[in-house]
Amino acid sequence: MGRVISRPEKNKIYYKQVINEIETLGINSIGIVIIISIFMGAVITLQTRYNLENPLIPLYLIGLTARDTMLLEFSSTIVGLILAGKVGSNIASEIGHMRITEQIDALEIMGVNSASYLVLPKVIAAVIFNPILTLISMFVGVFGGWLASVATGALSSMDYIYGIQYWFVPFYITYSLVKTVVFAIIITTVPAYFGYYVKGGALEVGRASTKGVVTSSILILLFNVILTQLLLA
């Protein structure tokens, strides 16, 4: 970790790398985040509606439930887990492949700090862009809930919109973004570690990729509990 966060040899090269990684790890993930968030927002809304049989509970609370579920948990943690699978396996296999084909040794021989050159731009890119993905997920998820309400007639557009505005706690967004930043560091560093230290051939790269995804997923769940306790208790 010390080598990863050491001073870059040339800032211009690292800046270019960060831009590349924002595209690879961030922009290329927008599609999957939108698709999953819109459907999850819809499903949360419909399930809440169909399980809410008490006539004393106002229907606008369904909008509130969908909003808070997206804000508090889905857009940070579940999107984090999805990115751990998509981005984590990409990082572990890319770096693992570079290790077994001696490309990392080639960097070292040139006098480049390979750990920093390969990992730091990914960490910076994820820390910058994952919060944007989280915000996109929040908006799209809440929109998905509205779409499902209107399309199925489960509740009126007015009830839903009133619900998503009702008792809004802005700190929930801060809480979600703080979690996202921590998860971004986990998603990039853990698979990178497994890829960087891989030994052997293609089979071991595959194993490293799996280990990277599983370990980062477990760490995300663990840190989710810790951060919730620290920030919301």
Added chain:
Amino acid sequence: MIRVEHVSKSFNNEQVLHDISVSFDEGKTNLIIGQSGSGKTVLVKCIIGLHEVDEGSIYFHNRNLVTMTVKERQLLRREMGKLFQGGALFDSLTVEDNIKFPLDMFSTLTTGEKKNRVDFCLDRVHLPKAHKLFPAELSGGMQKRAAIARAIVQNPKYLLCDEPNSGLDPITAIVIDNLISDITHEFNMTTIINTHDMNSVMEIGEKVMFIYEGLKDWEGTKDDILDSTDKNLNEFVFASNLAKKIKEKM
């Protein structure tokens, strides 16, 4: 000049190198030969500093690699070029960007100067039109030549080659050998080539060291090899039926 003094290295209590001492001369192609598993690659990796030695010293013109800090090693490595067995070109970069990479990273050259340097290196390895190709689009021989171009782009004092001919046909192998030899003489580099290809030895072996089971067993020139009475060396050099028949006719 690179001087290796009393270097030993072991992995998990298994001794791989035993008290190796040898010097590699400037402006010459210095070959390390030996069977697979004899310790050649480990020795080269120790010389570069990718493996830490258990005992001994490695001097690059009187600068001891073993006692250097990480930063000092990084600076020393900028004086080295390394040709890896598989080329180790960066998959995501074109040939031009691969060769330009060390210049982008460490030099203060202008864009035009970098381009001229890349053109010169690609011409030197006879790949004048490969700029925009990706490594996956090159043949094995072309990948090796592109890797040589990258290794020499910063005018290194030391060139280390790990089995440069592996996977190449005999004619392409000789082209690569002669290219390395020519570049060594042209730029007065200290070149170390790790190989078990006897064609390479007889083609460019100005100084040859034979390693047997981690020990330095023999040292000489390519001309001395044929007259050597060293049993292990003879078994290695004349292992094939063709080589045995040639020896019988000599």
